[in-house]
Amino acid sequence: MIPGSFSYHRPASVADAVKLLSDLGEDARPLAGGHSLVPMMKLRLATPAHLVDLHGIAALKGIRRDGNNLVIGAMTTQHDLLASDEVGKSVPILHEAALLIADPQVRYRGTIGGNVANGDPGNDMPALMMTLGVAYRLEGPGGVRDVAAADFYQGAYFTALEPGEILTSVLVPVPAAGHGYAYEKLKRKVGDYATAAAAVVLTMAGGKVATCTIGLTNVHETPLLATDAANAVIGTSLDAATMKKAAEAAEAIMSPAADARGPIEYRKHVGGIMVTRALQRAAARAK
């Protein structure tokens, strides 16, 4: 399979990339790791006339601490995330989730920016970003703006990105020391998208849940924050009745597609189970 013809551009700065994307208009696509876009181009489901490769922009790569934020450049690969001690120490749920994405070869190329900016409901990082309260830094012809991950996703493959804009970094607020976390992902095989997945970040105080956020992957056309489910567990010791209530509240907002991963009822059911398991594992980890 060979992609359709296109012109290749390799800008050396964000400003040049933005200018190219603005000038070339709708026929141009930014190219990050390429592990979503290139397969789509080979299937001719995507036929961009211009590719603007972001690999030449050194400023888009790297992980640094800025106050209470971990700032991760958009072209930082999943492999880079896994190799980072800073990530493992301060936001360990990113390690847990990155290891569940695709396979080793794909993680060497696949980037966090591409994962979150593509708007694919099957991608794992978006729900995680919403759970962590991350902001995306977008740079375009109109300047720089930060958009909360929770406000970014509008529909499958539709996001808050304006024409000419690229996502340049993600700003991850470092969770409280001693927080509990878990990313539970049900998938058919290594490399598969989630049948359903749930991210939980919580803190405990005196045996009870003090704060809790829950995100859901691939059970709706966008990633979801399960706010009612999270509220249902705050102040409780995660007893069986509370767990059931939380799973039901999460299932109530799911609307997965019926596909090869299962019918709607099944995907909602296992989505609830992912929430329960993630809550239990996160609580057990919390200090």
Place this chain on the structure above:
Amino acid sequence: MAKTHVTMKVNGAEVEGLVEPRTLLVHFIRENLGMTGTHIGCETTHCGACTVDIDGMSVKSCTMFAVQAQGSDITTIEGMANADGTLSALQEGFRMMHGLQCGFCTPGMIMRAHRLLKENPSPGEQEIRMGISGNICRCTGYQNIVKAIQYAAAKINGVEFREAAE
């Protein structure tokens, strides 16, 4: 479409060629360079048969454009034998442990295992299985591939290889 001149190092030798932007790296390696050891399997980034080593990373060469490899340092299966032509530890491991049947996945398996052992010289069985989880074999059931990689790790580390009891 205008062609672009690319240069890169493949198995230690400087190579060059003219490619369209849409030319996939695997096609450049096989068709321009005539190195057909790197296989094309699924063409959809699943099977890993086209895995090569690029600047210290295992990459599926069907999912990268040749223009993106400009200036990079690539190793393919053709570059894996020792300088004197004898088999490298991994190649020997696949031979001794019967780590292949039809052999189609083998170049990708060996290139992936090569990087895995560079990053983790003494992987456990689970680490090997997760490490090659981007490579599909439809013959062996993976048992002997895991053994082949364990054999190579032992040889590289200078320790005696002992097969785990079945």
